[in-house]
Amino acid sequence: MEKVEVMIRPFLPADQAATKQLILAGLADHWGTLDLTLNPDLNDIARSYQGETFLLALQEEEIVGCGALIKEEGKVGYGRIVRMSVKEENRRQGIGQLMLKHLETAARQRQFHTILLETTETWTDVVAFYLANGYQITHHQDGDTHFQKTTN
Numbered sequence: 001m002e003k004v005e006v007m008i009r010p011f012l013p014a015d016q017a018a019t020k021q022l023i024l025a026g027l028a029d030h031w032g033t034l035d036l037t038l039n040p041d042l043n044d045i046a047r048s049y050q051g052e053t054f055l056l057a058l059q060e061e062e063i064v065g066c067g068a069l070i071k072e073e074g075k076v077g078y079g080r081i082v083r084m085s086v087k088e089e090n091r092r093q094g095i096g097q098l099m100l101k102h103l104e105t106a107a108r109q110r111q112f113h114t115i116l117l118e119t120t121e122t123w124t125d126v127v128a129f130y131l132a133n134g135y136q137i138t139h140h141q142d143g144d145t146h147f148q149k150t151t152n
Contacts, residue, residue: 006095008102011054011066013046018063019056020045026085053106057086057095064090067099069106072116079112100133108151121145 011019020042027039041048049068057065065086072078081103086095107115117135119126120143127145131137135147 005059006064006093006098007058008055008098009058011045011049011056015056015063016045019066022063022066022087023083023085025088029088053103053110054083055099055102055106057099059090063087065095065099067103069103069110069112069115071110071112077111077113079107079110079115081115081117084117096129097133104149104151113151115149115151116147118144118146 023042024039045054049070052071053069055067056063067084068082069079070082072080081100084096084099086099104115115135117130119130121127121140122143127137130147133149135149138146138148140146
């Protein structure tokens with residue numbers, strides 16, 4: 001199978017519908033169900049993430065992945081990765097890893113010395129992904145596994 005090139009670029013308002021659908025499909029895939037009221041930030045991504053880093057992964061103009069880096073409230077020098085998602089049929093192709101590297105570069109550029117993130121602890125493949133990429137588990141809380149990594 002021919003490897004299709006992946007391009008990483010910033011989110012644009014025109015990407016709203018496709019990006020929201022990608023994230024919600026990923027959540028439904030993991031949870032088996034979806035509560036739309038739990039994701040109000042996705043109704044206007046440009047506004048919700050204004051001033052933050054929200055990146056998209058594209059293959060041949062199709063959005064196949066996304067991730068965001070936001071400033072951690074109340075903590076100087078800390079960023080948080082949120083909304084990491086890769087389209088189900090595009091997983092295990094290195095897209096998540098490429099997105100993570102771009103977000104880590106953005107963290108260094110934004111002078112964040114520590115990156116935080118969390119995922120559902122039963123998503124063992126996702127937990128393993130972050131561990132394999134140098135993130136360390138800090139604690140478990142309310143069914144989530146919390147990680148951190150220094151940016152050096």
